[in-house]
Amino acid sequence: MQEQKQKEDNKKAETTAATVKIWINEIFPNWENVKRSKRVREMWIEGLPLEIRGKVWFQAFGNRSAITRELFEIMAERGNVLKNLLKK
Numbered sequence: 001m002q003e004q005k006q007k008e009d010n011k012k013a014e015t016t017a018a019t020v021k022i023w024i025n026e027i028f029p030n031w032e033n034v035k036r037s038k039r040v041r042e043m044w045i046e047g048l049p050l051e052i053r054g055k056v057w058f059q060a061f062g063n064r065s066a067i068t069r070e071l072f073e074i075m076a077e078r079g080n081v082l083k084n085l086l087k088k
Helices: 002-035 038-046 050-061 071-086
Strands: none
Touching: 002 038, 002 050
């Protein structure tokens, strides 16, 4: 059973690595030409690997609110405090 789980984990890691490679090597360099393509839409729906999720969202939506790294960290900390309060 543990061996089967290891095989599944390895397969998932390989799939994730292949997906990241496609985004980095094929999609990001051609973003303007492929952003509305069926392939990109399907890959997005299948799930974005954590390694590229932020970059995909930035490419798709930008930073219209002009949120700085400092503001993001402040708000993330507030969110963590609230999450911990709600756990009690």
